[in-house]
Amino acid sequence: MRGFARALREADRALIGTWVKIPSLETVEILALSGFDYVVIDQEHAPVSFESVYAATVVAQGAGMNVLVRVPDRSGSHIQRLLDAGVDGILVPRVTTAAEAAQSVAQMTFSPAGERGMGITARAGQWGGLSRDAYLASGNDVLRAVQLEDRGSLEAIEEIVAVPHLNGLFLGMGDLQQSSGLDDSDPQIQRLVAGFLDQARAHRIPAGTAVQTAEQAASAAARGFSFVMVSNDTGLLRTAATGLVAETRSRVAARARPQPA
Numbered sequence: 001m002r003g004f005a006r007a008l009r010e011a012d013r014a015l016i017g018t019w020v021k022i023p024s025l026e027t028v029e030i031l032a033l034s035g036f037d038y039v040v041i042d043q044e045h046a047p048v049s050f051e052s053v054y055a056a057t058v059v060a061q062g063a064g065m066n067v068l069v070r071v072p073d074r075s076g077s078h079i080q081r082l083l084d085a086g087v088d089g090i091l092v093p094r095v096t097t098a099a100e101a102a103q104s105v106a107q108m109t110f111s112p113a114g115e116r117g118m119g120i121t122a123r124a125g126q127w128g129g130l131s132r133d134a135y136l137a138s139g140n141d142v143l144r145a146v147q148l149e150d151r152g153s154l155e156a157i158e159e160i161v162a163v164p165h166l167n168g169l170f171l172g173m174g175d176l177q178q179s180s181g182l183d184d185s186d187p188q189i190q191r192l193v194a195g196f197l198d199q200a201r202a203h204r205i206p207a208g209t210a211v212q213t214a215e216q217a218a219s220a221a222a223r224g225f226s227f228v229m230v231s232n233d234t235g236l237l238r239t240a241a242t243g244l245v246a247e248t249r250s251r252v253a254a255r256a257r258p259q260p261a
Contacts, residue, residue, distance in 0.1 A: 003141040004038060004066040004088035005167055008206040014221035017068075019210070019232035020056065021046035027233050028056045032063035040068045040229055043078065044093050050078070054085045058123075061086070068143060074100060076107040083108065084122035089143025091170055094150075098159035101146045101166060108144040109165045110136060143168040145208070149175035154192040161203045169200050171209040171225075197224045 017038040041053050057067045070091040071078045092104040106114040121128040125135045145168025148154055173184055182189050200207040206226035211217050217228045
């Protein structure tokens with residue numbers, strides 16, 4: 001299976017994924033069988049342990065689906081073990097400056113260019129089965145992405161995209177609206193988003209974002225986002241369950257009405 005960074009380079013369309021918030025292997029397998037290109041396992045806003053991420057990664061990749069992980073914070077304490085587990089990329093949340101972006105990317109990049117240590121005997125190295133060159137090539141092809149979600153970070157986009165070895169950007173529109181107090185349709189927000197996409201395009205850095213509907217995903221892809229997350233596993237379950245219950249109750253009630261004589 002291709003690494004996610006390579007898949008983005010070779011794709012002729014936006015790659016479509018969703019968030020994973022439920023620590024369940026069955027959920028991950030269902031999402032893979034449904035045809036998603038990738039999932040992003042969310043350790044920032046969901047109760048997902050390292051062990052759950054590890055098992056989900058094995059299941060997802062075995063089913064042909066790439067796995068990214070949004071780590072809990074930008075401290076870097078989780079990154080080494082996740083990369084050793086063989087995930088296809090890392091999304092670091094709440095990056096606000098070029099210096100923070102550089103530190104996050106360094107933690108995902110092998111030395112001497114960065115701080116990532118060799119773990120060739122871990123799963124990422126096929127338990128020592130890969131040659132050193134193959135292991136390094138695979139490790140260098142993971143997605144090293146930072147999440148920008150406030151006005152200041154978008155205003156600093158020119159400095160952030162210049163960070164060496166950065167190969168992924170993610171726009172957190174929800175937090176951008178929250179932190180700025182502006183709606184996503186506000187001209188100020190739209191200028192920031194346009195600048196974000198212009199810089200990503202100019203530096204050939206894939207840009208991603210998250211939306212709720214298929215129509216919003218199509219709009220994001222048309223605008224230039226290379227990878228788009230649509231909804232999440234909990235939302236998909238809730239929407240399907242709520243719709244089924246409402247329809248069932250409506251039909252049961254209709255059948256129970258007295259028929260005219």
